[in-house]
Amino acid sequence: MLCDICPRQCNIDRAKTKGFCGMSKTPVAARAFLHMWEEPCISGTRGSGTVFFSGCNLKCIYCQNYEISHKGRGRELTVRELADIFLTLRDRGAHNINLVTPTHFVPAIREALSIAKDTAAVGTVLPAMKTSDSAACSEVLDRRPLDIPVVYNTNAYDSVLQLHSLENMVDIYLPDLKYISSDLSKQYSGAPDYFEKASAAIMEMYRQKGAPEFDSGGMMQKGVIIRHLVLPGHTAETLKVLDWISANLSKDAYVSLMSQYTPCHLAREHSRIGRRITRHEYDRVVSRFMKLGLNGFVQERGSASEEFIPDFDETFLI
Ligand code: SF4
Secondary structure, three states: OEOOOOOOOOOOEOOOOOOOOOOOOOOEEEEEEEEOOOOHHHHOOOOEEEEEEOOOOOOOOOOOOHHHHOOOOOEEOOHHHHHHHHHHHHHOOOOOEEEEOOHHHHHHHHHHHHHHHHHHHHOOOOHHHHHHHHHHHHHHOOOOOOOOOEEEEEOOOOOHHHHHHOOOOOOEEEEEOOOOOHHHHHHHHOOOOHHHHHHHHHHHHHHHHOOOEEOOOOOEEEEEEEEEEOOOOOHHHHHHHHHHHHHHOOOOOEEEEEOOOOOOHHHHHOOOOOOOOOHHHHHHHHHHHHHOOOEEEEOOHHHOOHHHOOOOOOOOOO
16 A cells, blocks of 8 residues: 555555655554653643654754654564554643654554554454454453543644544544644645644544543643743744634634744754743734634743753553
């Protein structure tokens, strides 16, 4: 099968070669742990059960995870191991399973979620799983099924068709909306059609999940949170992104405005984005966020620090 699972449409056989994302079909991840620094309704008090996948279908020059997204650092996992990791994170108290940069591994993730969610729930091994990974299923059967929300944490450069296939598996979408401008998305992420694809993907996510739902402890159970990272020297772009959200999505759309930009990777020496954002820049975009009456989260400006970048040490337990 030729790979067309994301908007890059590489149309190559990932069993034999790698596409733009730099990954074959086998899932590769760099770490799984309880993440305490996501939005409060995602991390809660016990943490979000996060799996950082390696490779990426964007190549952002400022990526803080470039060791894994660009260089591909990580360890190959079978579908069975992935299902086990999900269940282990749940057993350790995770509020949810948080799939970071999952786009290029959607088929394997779907299969792993099927094992983790369905086998124990029905008390038998489903026929399709017997053929694909029967040894894995028998082990997973000893455990309670996955019974916490699944978060799809993406750069939003996703295909609508693939999102359809996740409708009954994913509970919360956590997409970025990085840019409106084609020039910027080409310059910084190598994707001139980013907004066209990402906006269509986000509309599909809203079609699936609608208004957010929370449990009695304030943890999100279903919904969409759009993240936007404010880039230095580009507050005008942030204002356009906020205006688009306000004009195109309902008022119960949740937005997470992020101030944590730290120049990483190729951005360190960049003439425009080789610095952190200023207080004046952030005040300007927060003011628009408030004026538009958007729902969601505004990160404190002091959050910009490389200390918040996880250590991708290929550990898969907590
Ligand atoms: S998932 Fe990877 S190989 Fe497939 S189309 Fe996207 S970038 Fe290309």
